[in-house]
Amino acid sequence: MTLQIADEHRVRTLTLDRPEALNAFNEELYDATAEALLAAAEDPAVAVVLLTGNGRGFSAGTDLLEMHARTTDPAFVPGKHGFQGFLDALVAFPKPLVCAVNGLGLGIGATILGFADLAFMSATARLKCPFTSLGVAPEAASSYLLPLLVGRQNAVWLLQSSAWVDAATAREMGLVWQVCEPDDLLPTARRHAEVLAAKPVSSLVAVKRTMTEPLRAGIAAARERENAAFAELMGGPANREALTAFAEGREPDFTALPPGW
Template identity: 35%
Template sequence: MTSTVLYQASEGVATLTLNRPDVLNALNADILRELREAVDRAAADAEVRAVLLTGAGRGFCAGADLAARQGGGVSDSGTLLRERYHPIIMALREMPKPVITAVNGVAAGAGMSLALAGDVVLAARSASFLQAFSKIGLIPDAGSTYFLPRYAGEMRARALAILAEKIDAEEAHRIGLVWKVHEDAALQDEAGKLARHLASMPTMAYAMIKEALNQSFSNDLAAQLEVEATLQSRASRTEDCKEGVAAFVEKRKPQFKGR
């Protein structure tokens, strides 16, 4: 049987490709299970220092595969989210490695949530984003009600969720949902180039950056200053920090090892 998530590791980068192109990589029980396994595999592999998530074919992810009844015995939507979606979103956000999502087409519903779970979101010029939930009487899930107001602001988040209007890549970039937009033919090359660059950098620092940012919204200023001090103390003792300082003083290119 063809894998619904392709996994390839090379040059310090794990590339995870959603692989149900005939249904725009819609999420069913199989793809959710395999994606969870792939994310966990990338997190556990010491040779992997950056992760790239994208979709096969002409779409990134069209969201939940309603036609396939992906519940697979799970009748309650909340239970389905807790058991199959939430672990993936949390694993991506808490992974001690940078995660790039390369949105190569439609990102709708939970597929948009999945795209926004990346640390750096890139999009093809033809990509589109859609909070489709309200069209079928549902609310945004898989993290969208968390990501949208933080990235786009509360008013835009409310409009995107309630109106369920599709926006293109340029608009997504304009309102802060996407870091950069690339021409369709260049997206995968640019995403791969960025992932390889991140994999060559001080990835332990990236892990601590993610840790600090993940805590920032629940902390007041004093608490967040303490988080920064604690993590900076750890960062300053890493081999990569020592190498970075030495390379700066010696006016040479640093050779980071992710340690």
């Protein structure tokens, strides 16, 4: 199993469980997490979902070895939901989503915070949006949601620099709500999740709907723009160099790319 699911006090905790891969999302984990969100949305006994990771990582983003296989293996078989189906489930999720960032978060492990209703982060955790270092475009409507969440210039830095952001900086930006000592992270996130979960589900859903409905058109348009840019860049010279370098265990060298890349 790549996902642990536990219920307590109307809070469903989803724990990403590929610790050997820093909880990177392969097709199996995308499918399992999407299914879990869809099930939680329909379950009247669930008021809040709390998402965290097992081990040193929150999530290392999309599994780059699998991404490399997707671009090079004609026989690669995608999952039922995949990345886009997982995003569909996030966008549609009608109940509070609380994230507890326990460790490293890269790619979707960082941009998922655009969909979090509350986000808590370990003081030792770090985040990175590595799109330019992979030669690709943003994802998960982050080009729309992150400027709303942290302001334009912070979003530019996050999305264009591929730099690590520590917990204090993430809190200062507004990317997360609270920073906790590692041992306090889950108890603190759970305590706040249970405060919400004690309220009527119908009211929680109504509040979230009225807050997120004005954003839906913007999210959909951003995903369309990002998908088009990603499709254009994926498999291109910069992306091939980045993925080859990752597979070979070295830093990518973009200096020899054709002009414009």
